[in-house]
Amino acid sequence: MNHCHDIEALISGYIDQELSQQKAQRVRLHIESCDKCRNVYQDLLAIRKEMGQLQYPECEEAKQERIMNEPVSKMLGIVGWVLLIIGLIGFMGWQAFTFYTQPAVPTWAKIGVLLIELAVLGLFLSVLRQRLIARKTDKYRNVKL
Ligand SMILES: [Zn+2]
Incomplete structure (x- = not known):
């Protein structure tokens, strides 16, 4: 079971590539099927890109x-x-x-x-x-x- 609340908490880490493979997979699958969380993800991604804070390992x-x-x-x-x-x-x-x-x-x-x-x-x-x-x-x- 993936609750939106749990996923939202992981989205920031997902963008920063800080999650374990398992968690990243969970977020990826969830935002593919959930409009609300996909919007959160895309908003956050846009903000990060704008601020030049997109970090790679x-x-x-x-x-x-x-x-x-x-x-x-x-x-x-x-x-x-x-x-x-x-x-x-x-x-x-x-x-x-x-x-x-x-x-x-x-x-x-x-x-x-x-x-x-x-x-x-x-x-x-x-x-x-x-x-x-x-x-x-x-x-x-x-x-x-
Ligand atoms: Zn969701």
């Missing part, structure tokens, strides 16, 4: 890449990562002297918390590593140009 990607390569946000990103890792390591160090030395806390709980923290730290480091590798290839690309 590749444009969106390029925009995102530009934002990510913008110096200030790049620097803030690095500062954020450094602070996050320093904070996490500091927290774990503090815990080593408080939480882990508590006789009241059972050993299995200490091991559990430690494993979770190591997992989080490992994930952070792996993402950070990917970021650094991506940055290196970025530089390489820039040199080649």
